[in-house]
Amino acid sequence: MTKFLKLRCNKCKNEQITFNKTATAVKCLVCGEILAKPTGGKTKVDARVLEVLE
Numbered sequence: 001m002t003k004f005l006k007l008r009c010n011k012c013k014n015e016q017i018t019f020n021k022t023a024t025a026v027k028c029l030v031c032g033e034i035l036a037k038p039t040g041g042k043t044k045v046d047a048r049v050l051e052v053l054e
Contacts (some may be wrong), residue, residue: 005043006051007035015050034041 001019014030022043028035035047 001054004038004053005036005045005049006053007045007047008033008050009033009047020052 003025005020006015006017007020009028009031011033012028012031014028016029016035018026018036020038020043021030022036024038025034026027026043027034033047033051036043037050038044
């Protein structure tokens, strides 16, 4: 089942939403910090997950 994740950047505290199965690295739109990396399946999240959205 596919879901969206609401993440908070550890560096600048910006919040953004991403897909739980990303194909490319997800960067913070404010500071450029990598928030999530693809693994071939589910995303490896390097930021704080605030909420799982369906």
